[in-house]
Amino acid sequence: MCSLKLASPKFFASIWNVIKDIEKDDAEEYSPGVEKKLIRSIDLHILPLFGLLYAVSVLDRVNLGAARVAGMGVDLELTVGDRYSIASCLYFVPYVLFQIPSSIIVQKLGPRIWLSICVTGWGAAQLGMGFVPKWGYLVLCRLFLGLFESGLLPAQVFVVSTWYKRHEVQKRVAGFYLFSILIGGFGPIIAYALTLIAPRGGLNGWQWIFVIEGAITIVVGGIAYIFFPNFPNKNRFLSEELTKIVLDRVEKDRGDAMPDEMTFTKVCTHLSDWKIWTMGIMLMCATIPTYVAGYFTPIILTSMGYTARDAMLLSAPPGVLAAFFTFVFAWISDKLRQRALLIAFQTILVIIGLTLTSYTINNGSRYFGLCLITVGSCASVPGILSYNANNVVSHTKRSISTAVIVAFAGIAGIFSTTVFRQKDYPKYLNGIWATMGCQFLLLILLGMTSYIFIRKNRLAREGKIGPLEGRQGFYYTT
Secondary structure (H helix, E strand, O other), X not given: OHHHHHOOHHHHHHHHHHHHHHHHHHHOOOOHHHHHHHHHHHHHHHHHHHHHHHHHHHHHHHOHHHHHHXXXXXXXXXXXXXXXXXXXXXXXXXXXXXXXXXXXXXXXXOHHHHHHHHHHHHHHHHXXXXXXXXXXXXXXXXXXXXXXXXXXXXXXXXXXXXXXXXXXXXXXXXXXXXXHHHHHHOHHXXXXXXXXXXOHHHOOHHHHXXXXXXXXXXXXXXXXXXXXXXXXXXOOOOOHHHHHHHHHHHHHHHOOOOOOOOOHHHHHHHHOOHHHHHHHHHHHHHHHHHHHHHHHHHHHHHHOOOOHHHHHHHOHHHHHHHHHHHHHHHHHHHHHOOOHHHHHHHHHHHHHHHHHHHHOOOXXXXXXXXXXXXXHHHHHHHHHHHHHHHOOOOHHHHHHHHHHHHHHHHHHHHHHHHHOOHHHOOOOHHHHHHHHHHHHHHHHHHHHHHHHHHHHHHHHHOOOXXXXXXXXXXXXXX
């Protein structure tokens, strides 16, 4: 029934009406030359640093798989029981629990101060992992890693959403996200290069992975303190005139250019919105395959008969491919002003990839499956983050909603590290089935939200319901 309605002429007419309304608004903005130059300046001040920060975050989070292959599994006896899965999983407990507190703190302290503390903190935890004598200490360091990393992604998406109009957001989120995919894709190669430092300093190869990457992260924390941008109304790199243009653009787009005060009542009100929790489940479903790729690709490749060195080297190409297609999909999504349809296509790619990796015998087919999993899941994440950011109004609600859905991404990490069990090695069929089931759930939720948003947009245009999200002229992005 839902699919018939989605395919009806009214469905496409609704999308066309949204595009015409937005194009009409765009024509009334400042001159294209001024806006283009301004947006380029904002991009240069925000995206490279955001890309660097998220790249070291991803690198520090998922290098556990490479370190295990490089000898950590033997030295710390991680093959005993489910020790590796436990060490991977417990990282996400503080990562999930501190999402909302971190979003409240970033409103109070500002993103520059709070995030520089977070980056330096997880860099220290990462460096400490290079000196752990037993697996229990590794788990402790992973807990601190999750605690400090919890503040990064929601703050980044929130800050980006305060600078740009709704249909400029996904390319920017994808911009810094794809940089992290590239670095993450080359993570196993970087890790392999770092293992060659051993036995200098009396450390094994896997220890050098954590020591060098942790030290680099601490340095990046200092860079963040100096250069991290603030909210538009408190920025330090634009003139008053250009700042006014930024605020005017955002105000005209969705009516929330200026921050509103965070209160307990507002937090409770925001948390009662069903859209936030639906988007969170969607991001959880989309993120599970990214963790599967990050944590288990080197291990799956080893199970195909490749050496540890070849497995780490072959882990890079899927990430490079994913980085390219993430930006392509983001560009198309912003151009068409369409989120759900692109996310659905990417989800289908993941399902095909999971099928190939699980049920084909040829190593080439299984490796191609890993590529599809990485491409589809990595491209979906910025799409869902933008889907959420486009459909909420006010700084406080955007901050809280982003924190909640990123917390669900942490739940995805717990899910993926527990369903891919050591006893299921080398095929991990139970984990593959669970991941595939989540992709079908994601498709159902995309259809549901699209139907509801299109229906509410139509009713609002016909005057049958009040202004959406309490803002006159606001319509949901589908």
